[in-house]
Amino acid sequence: MANSTSQPRTMFEKIWDQHVVHAEAGKQTILYVDLQLVHEVTSAQAFEGLRLAGRPVRRPERTIATPDHNIPTTDRSVPIADPIAQQQIDTLRTNCADFDIKIYDLDDLRQGIVHVIGPEMGYTQPGMTIVCGDSHTSTHGAFGAVAFGIGTSEVEHVLATQTLLQSKPQTMELRVDGQLAEGVTAKDVVLFLIGRLTTQGGTGYVLEYTGEAIRSLSMEERMTVCNMSIEAGARAGMIAPDATTYDYLRGREFAPEDFDQAIATWEQLRSDAGAKYDVVKQFVAADISPQVTWGTNPGQVIAVTDQVPDPTSLTDATEQKSAELALEYMDLTAGTPMVDVGVDRVFIGSCTNARIEDLRSAARVANGYRVASHVNAMVVPGSGQVKEQAESEGLHKIFTAAGFEWREAGCSMCLAMNPDKLEPGERCASTSNRNFEGRQGKGGRTHLVSPAMAAAAAVEGHFVDIRDWNFNGEVI
Amino acid sequence: MESFTHHTGLVATMDRANVDTDQIIPKQFLKRIERTGFGQFLFFDWRFHDDGSLNQAFELNAPEVSGASILVARRNFGSGSSREHAVWALADYGFRVVIAPSYADIFFNNCFKNGVLPISLSESEVEQLFENAATRPGYRLVVDLEAQKVSDDSGFIVSFEIESFRRECLLQGLDDIALTLQHEDKITEFERARLQ
Ligand code: SF4
Numbered sequence: 049m050a051n052s053t054s055q056p057r058t059m060f061e062k063i064w065d066q067h068v069v070h071a072e073a074g075k076q077t078i079l080y081v082d083l084q085l086v087h088e089v090t091s092a093q094a095f096e097g098l099r100l101a102g103r104p105v106r107r108p109e110r111t112i113a114t115p116d117h118n119i120p121t122t123d124r125s126v127p128i129a130d131p132i133a134q135q136q137i138d139t140l141r142t143n144c145a146d147f148d149i150k151i152y153d154l155d156d157l158r159q160g161i162v163h164v165i166g167p168e169m170g171y172t173q174p175g176m177t178i179v180c181g182d183s184h185t186s187t188h189g190a191f192g193a194v195a196f197g198i199g200t201s202e203v204e205h206v207l208a209t210q211t212l213l214q215s216k217p218q219t220m221e222l223r224v225d226g227q228l229a230e231g232v233t234a235k236d237v238v239l240f241l242i243g244r245l246t247t248q249g250g251t252g253y254v255l256e257y258t259g260e261a262i263r264s265l266s267m268e269e270r271m272t273v274c275n276m277s278i279e280a281g282a283r284a285g286m287i288a289p290d291a292t293t294y295d296y297l298r299g300r301e302f303a304p305e306d307f308d309q310a311i312a313t314w315e316q317l318r319s320d321a322g323a324k325y326d327v328v329k330q331f332v333a334a335d336i337s338p339q340v341t342w343g344t345n346p347g348q349v350i351a352v353t354d355q356v357p358d359p360t361s362l363t364d365a366t367e368q369k370s371a372e373l374a375l376e377y378m379d380l381t382a383g384t385p386m387v388d389v390g391v392d393r394v395f396i397g398s399c400t401n402a403r404i405e406d407l408r409s410a411a412r413v414a415n416g417y418r419v420a421s422h423v424n425a426m427v428v429p430g431s432g433q434v435k436e437q438a439e440s441e442g443l444h445k446i447f448t449a450a451g452f453e454w455r456e457a458g459c460s461m462c463l464a465m466n467p468d469k470l471e472p473g474e475r476c477a478s479t480s481n482r483n484f485e486g487r488q489g490k491g492g493r494t495h496l497v498s499p500a501m502a503a504a505a506a507v508e509g510h511f512v513d514i515r516d517w518n519f520n521g522e523v524i
Numbered sequence: 525m526e527s528f529t530h531h532t533g534l535v536a537t538m539d540r541a542n543v544d545t546d547q548i549i550p551k552q553f554l555k556r557i558e559r560t561g562f563g564q565f566l567f568f569d570w571r572f573h574d575d576g577s578l579n580q581a582f583e584l585n586a587p588e589v590s591g592a593s594i595l596v597a598r599r600n601f602g603s604g605s606s607r608e609h610a611v612w613a614l615a616d617y618g619f620r621v622v623i624a625p626s627y628a629d630i631f632f633n634n635c636f637k638n639g640v641l642p643i644s645l646s647e648s649e650v651e652q653l654f655e656n657a658a659t660r661p662g663y664r665l666v667v668d669l670e671a672q673k674v675s676d677d678s679g680f681i682v683s684f685e686i687e688s689f690r691r692e693c694l695l696q697g698l699d700d701i702a703l704t705l706q707h708e709d710k711i712t713e714f715e716r717a718r719l720q
Binding site: 069070074075076078080089090092093096101103106107117118130132133135136139181182183197198199200201202204205208209210211213215247248251252281283345366367369370373463464465472482484485486487490 | 539540541542544546547550551552554555556557558559569574598599600603604605606607608609611626627628629630633634637638647687688689690700701703704705707708710711714715718
């Protein structure tokens, strides 16, 4: 593709330029889409739209599908109890069959949460444009891809045209310098950043995470960071590809055949020296402690060593009102130390934190302990392959011995569309990405934390600073 | 898509920031495979008590705003999930216009695909609308997309910004896919160039 300018460009601008099919002043740009991921909840109406208009899917080989959102995580041999959920899954199957789209169905080991299986199979690659009718599509940006969450009308647009209409977003560099302290994870980094940015600080921007602390993250940790970009309101989040990215991708089922050639191309993607971002924000890794959300949006977050904030200390009237409503819903009192807050449930799962490293991290904490007697805790792997890997390492034994439930792959209690949900008033330490009112069940109260912090909360029955944890030997 | 040029309607206010799409349409209603019929579930967990009775304290349940078609809310409306069901629910309930200081991107985008106009006004203009609606029962606004103005019958009048392309699409009720397919030769050309 022609390099339209010799000016230094950011990674986002390079990928954008490479995908412009048609640009016209005063119109949105027609942008080519390399890969679309489809799941059962946001696609039925899109396929129906195609049928009504008599339109085919333009490039069926550029879309893959899997059911993940509303499937049960219990025994797969038992029929799904909810007939409407069953109908939605059947509809996805029919649509994939009718329009010739590859589906990773419930009986396929490769089934799982869309944002876990795309990277896992090597579909997600640097330099791509990737979309999905799901806001956490930003996950794929961890590979140096431009990945947007879209609505169902846009899903239909992509199916019909393999393009998306977009206005070019602005760019924001979030730089995290220095090294993270022991016990501080990618989840803490991204929660900390959202806390600083607020839930709308990223609106209209594509975020690029840079700096030593980000470069040192593994591929799975990078996915955790990019995954939650949307919680800061951003269109997408990205991290430049490097050896970590290539090592992860090499040998995966759908990775490029001529891998060295691919690396040579990917090496050109990173932002040029002197490239200008519209906004640059800098942070210091050493300032980041393990984080816990206290409110009803992911920006309402503090260090585990802090106390529940007092709404009257906030200067902005709207934020103050929001904080008051949040404390009321969460049944928390200003000034309470976060470590004094008890939990009833623990959920380790979701596209944010249900990859193998997340499960290893939680298992390392749980090893040799028991879940507190009043706590119900469950671990839901992000995909069939993650589950299999964890079992081959014996992680499931550590979890079950500690009293955690070990489930089948799916979104589960991240959004509680399936039977996994909180009861009214229950308080949950969750590794997912949204603590909205009722997100995990009507009246349920969600605190977002890292997998290690969630496992520790399960054992102690309240939040603890993971940096003080007594580990029982090494797991793997 | 239904076109949008002018709209006059009753105003309902919602004095909350960061209203997320999980609230607008709770997940238990996302299993439907149709685009219609979501209005009955709009703000379900706020509108109804657990026993199914109406929550009288919830803003939209006030009898004075029954039939409202313009929703005024605080900043970052529509945050969270990409579910277009949120817009389908607002539209099906009868809302044609939302007015707030800011919106989450995906929600904002989804509105235009469904003939719902999301208008961004300044915090102080939105505050003015809250006051007007609180003090004048049956408060109505006139929204003129062609002139890009919002006004009432007693002197309130403000302009709003909107991307010209989105405005055209709404005014004419254009189908995005048909528009893009006008450039199908370019898509084919792009695909051919890439294969080489
Ligand atoms: S795990 Fe949660 S956030 Fe991720 S795709 Fe599923 S429902 Fe969405």
